Amino acid sequence: MPEGQPLSGKTAIVTGASSGIGRSIAETLGAKGAHVYLAGRTAAAMDESKKKIEEAGGAATVVTLDVRDVAALRALVTDAAEETGRVDIMVNNAGLSYPSKIIDADPEEWREMYETNVLALLVGCQAAVKAMRACGAEGHIVNVSSVAALRRDSGVYGSTKHAVNTISASLRDELEEDTIRVVTVMPGAIATNFARNFDPEFLEGFVKMTGVEVEVKQGEKLPDELLEKLQPILSQLLGDPQDIADAVLYSVTQPIRVNVEQIVVRPPKQLNL
Ligand SMILES: NC(=O)c1ccc[n+]([C@@H]2O[C@H](COP(=O)([O-])OP(=O)(O)OC[C@H]3O[C@@H](n4cnc5c(N)ncnc54)[C@H](OP(=O)(O)O)[C@@H]3O)[C@@H](O)[C@H]2O)c1
Numbered sequence: 001m002p003e004g005q006p007l008s009g010k011t012a013i014v015t016g017a018s019s020g021i022g023r024s025i026a027e028t029l030g031a032k033g034a035h036v037y038l039a040g041r042t043a044a045a046m047d048e049s050k051k052k053i054e055e056a057g058g059a060a061t062v063v064t065l066d067v068r069d070v071a072a073l074r075a076l077v078t079d080a081a082e083e084t085g086r087v088d089i090m091v092n093n094a095g096l097s098y099p100s101k102i103i104d105a106d107p108e109e110w111r112e113m114y115e116t117n118v119l120a121l122l123v124g125c126q127a128a129v130k131a132m133r134a135c136g137a138e139g140h141i142v143n144v145s146s147v148a149a150l151r152r153d154s155g156v157y158g159s160t161k162h163a164v165n166t167i168s169a170s171l172r173d174e175l176e177e178d179t180i181r182v183v184t185v186m187p188g189a190i191a192t193n194f195a196r197n198f199d200p201e202f203l204e205g206f207v208k209m210t211g212v213e214v215e216v217k218q219g220e221k222l223p224d225e226l227l228e229k230l231q232p233i234l235s236q237l238l239g240d241p242q243d244i245a246d247a248v249l250y251s252v253t254q255p256i257r258v259n260v261e262q263i264v265v266r267p268p269k270q271l272n273l
Pocket residue numbers: 015016017018019020021022039040041042065066067068093094095096097116144145146147186187188189190191192193194195196273
């Protein structure tokens with residue numbers, strides 16, 4: 001194994017790799033030698049990350065899909081297994097929040113959160129276990145939850161992350177006799193596009209601090225440059241996506257006899273999103 005390349009010869013799949021935490025995880029696993037399958041909706045961002053990984057000598061494949069499409073998500077995993085002969089790491093990261101109050105919300109927002117944060121994660125777990133067993137992998141499934149799963153009043157979004165924790169714990173038990181470990185990663189507030197569905201007035205205050213001139217529109221992403229400037233300014237309240245990627249790298253590079261169950265990574269001060 002080349003020095004500094006602990007994931008050399010391994011295949012990793014990351015959903016929601018087109019932004020924030022997932023993008024950082026994908027680039028980190030790629031830099032450590034894994035062939036990374038970047039899966040998400042926004043091709044341009046994933047193409048940029050693929051280029052970065054390849055320029056550093058790694059391998060990457062971009063798959064544009066909506067994780068709510070069960071057949072497409074299954075095909076992502078089976079294609080990766082067929083093309084590289086294996087699947088070693090599955091990172092179920094794609095997710096989103098609509099922070100509306102329960103009495104005001106549109107049920108379509110609940111549907112999107114449940115289909116993305118819970119159903120797609122289940123499908124990703126199931127497909128990954130089948131592929132990992134088929135190639136005899138010492139596999140790692142990483143389910144991205146949230147500190148919202150540690151609070152009982154974290155709304156509908158929080159309820160999806162409570163579900164993620166329960167699913168991860170149950171799957172971890174189901175796989176005790178396998179060479180597949182399941183880790184639940186719970187980030188605190190991290191500087192990403194996660195807040196895109198929040199009230200623009202709430203976000204404008206943060207944006208002003210960066211000095212970057214940009215109109216905040218609900219549902220739309222913020223420029224990478226702005227997020228990169230914002231995080232160091234608000235480092236007491238907002239973590240860097242790399243902090244989460246480092247935790248993921250730690251868990252997937254442990255020997256298979258080590259069951260890393262849960263990791264909470266948050267900035268010094270707690271912001272309850
Ligand atoms: N940032 C935080 O403060 C925080 C805290 C705790 C937990 N989390 C969790 O961390 C995970 C990543 O979020 P983030 O903070 O990195 O937010 P983000 O910057 O908004 O990234 C979310 C990613 O998920 C993708 N995605 C969403 N719905 C999808 C769908 N239907 N099909 C395919 N991809 C989809 C997005 O794709 P597009 O680029 O195409 O939109 C994007 O790549 C989520 O599970 C989130 O709940 C975040």
